[in-house]
Amino acid sequence: MATAVADxxxxxxxxxxxxxxxxVTLIIRRFDPDVDDEPRWQDFDVQMFAxxxxxDALHKIKWEQDGSLTFRRSCAHGICGSDAMRINxxxxxxxxxxxxxxxxxxxxxxxxxxxxxxxxxxIVDMEPFFASYREVQPFLQSATEPPKDKERVxxxxxxxxxxxxxxxxxxxxCTSSCPVFWTDGQYFGxxxxxxxxxxxxxxxxxxxxxxxxxxxxxEGVWRCRTTFNCTDACPRGIQVTQAIAEVKQAIMRGKP
Amino acid sequence: xxxxxxGTMTPKRxxxxxxxxxxxxxxxxxxxxxGVAIFFFLLVxxxxxxxxxxxxxxxxxxxxxxxxxxxxxxxxxxxxxxVYHAFNGIRIILIDLWSKGAKYQRVMFWVVIGLxxxxxxxxxxxxxxxxxxxxxxx
Ligand code: HEM
Ligand code: SF4
Ligand code: FES
Numbered sequence: 001m002a003t004a005v006a007d008x009x010x011x012x013x014x015x016x017x018x019x020x021x022x023x024v025t026l027i028i029r030r031f032d033p034d035v036d037d038e039p040r041w042q043d044f045d046v047q048m049f050a051x052x053x054x055x056d057a058l059h060k061i062k063w064e065q066d067g068s069l070t071f072r073r074s075c076a077h078g079i080c081g082s083d084a085m086r087i088n089x090x091x092x093x094x095x096x097x098x099x100x101x102x103x104x105x106x107x108x109x110x111x112x113x114x115x116x117x118x119x120x121x122x123i124v125d126m127e128p129f130f131a132s133y134r135e136v137q138p139f140l141q142s143a144t145e146p147p148k149d150k151e152r153v154x155x156x157x158x159x160x161x162x163x164x165x166x167x168x169x170x171x172x173x174c175t176s177s178c179p180v181f182w183t184d185g186q187y188f189g190x191x192x193x194x195x196x197x198x199x200x201x202x203x204x205x206x207x208x209x210x211x212x213x214x215x216x217x218x219e220g221v222w223r224c225r226t227t228f229n230c231t232d233a234c235p236r237g238i239q240v241t242q243a244i245a246e247v248k249q250a251i252m253r254g255k256p
Numbered sequence: 257x258x259x260x261x262x263g264t265m266t267p268k269r270x271x272x273x274x275x276x277x278x279x280x281x282x283x284x285x286x287x288x289x290x291g292v293a294i295f296f297f298l299l300v301x302x303x304x305x306x307x308x309x310x311x312x313x314x315x316x317x318x319x320x321x322x323x324x325x326x327x328x329x330x331x332x333x334x335x336x337x338x339v340y341h342a343f344n345g346i347r348i349i350l351i352d353l354w355s356k357g358a359k360y361q362r363v364m365f366w367v368v369i370g371l372x373x374x375x376x377x378x379x380x381x382x383x384x385x386x387x388x389x390x391x392x393x394x
Contacts, residue, residue, distance in 0.1 A: 029272060039272075086272065086273070086275070088273075088276065089273045089274060089275055089276035090275070090276050109273050111272050111273065112272075114272060114275065177275065177277075179275075179277075179281065179284070225284050226280065226284065226348055226351045226352070226358075226361070227277060227280045227281045227283075227284045228277075228278065228279075228280025228281065228358075228361060229275070229277045229278075229280065229281050231280075231358075232277070232278055232280070239358060239359075241280075241351070241358045241361070242358035242359065245351060245352055245353075245357065245358050248352055249352075249353070
């Protein structure tokens, strides 16, 4: 494909070069609660372009080979957070994982994220994950009125303080990559802490101490063993372990 | 494993794949293994040391059973575990308390491994020479 670019002469549109397609083997961990006692692996061969994503491969399988393959997706562009899954052993968004970034000489393993109850194929029950999220009160709380007919003012520096943690799309890639969460489903998990961080360090918010109390729980930030799996998994590039460390320090200080 | 039409192997095991974490995850796995190992050593060590209170002879009898090459190798492994655990423990403390700790965690992991290698190069040869020079009497 690089040659297609080199061949293009100025002014004239590039001639249509044939784009190379590859046969990619996906081994998918299937589970149908109506039929299977336990999950099973099934493989599929699909024709893919280097610029395709794992989500496109799943679509091709579902639309052309096996309509029973079940997975979640909505936006297909890394915004909604629906399609976190384990691809070759690492949590990724299927819609942001390009075929060209994987070694397609070997089969690609695709399975559901770990630590949440498996419902069907690549779908898990996200409720425990959202329950932890709700518990950290992820909304702005202030007892003081904003200036009349005005918004609450915030300096650029104050806004920058929590910029990183505003990017979360609640995909659960981080929480379900955490070895502590796999064995202790009660642990709040990185995503809940990230979203608490978002408000704890917001200068307009007044409920930081409540959230710090919640996260000082035995199942709170102190469960974190700094494995950095969450930071490596986050499709938004959020420095998750850094955010957790900042919350730990805030708890020790007793204020943000 | 069954060979299918694609000529690839489909795993039979229903379990998922091993999570492919990076330095952070493996450093923690090692930290926990070494931590638990040190704990069990300390348990035994407290028991054998407490033999002194029963009688010095009993203590000497127990301690003398340690003076063989197998125990010598075990001591090397124990020191290796403690050295890793201690250096990596400092790394974890820095990640939690130093504002740039999380950023440099990967570098710090390789520093830990480097320090571990240097320490073990200093310790293991001396110790093993000592252990094996006593083999067969003395
Ligand atoms: C040499 C000095 C030592 C240092 C600097 C040190 C440091 C640490 C640190 C910082 C942690 C927390 C790990 C985390 O948050 O993930 C830890 C965990 C641990 N340590 Fe040590 N430690 C030392 C000695 C010991 C000894 C003597 C024992 C055995 C009795 C031990 C057993 C453990 C265990 C079992 C854990 C739990 C591991 C885990 O939760 O993953 N440590 N150590
Ligand atoms: S912090 Fe990152 S990995 Fe975790 S839920 Fe938010 S976007 Fe997903
Ligand atoms: S489908 Fe929306 S994030 Fe991937």
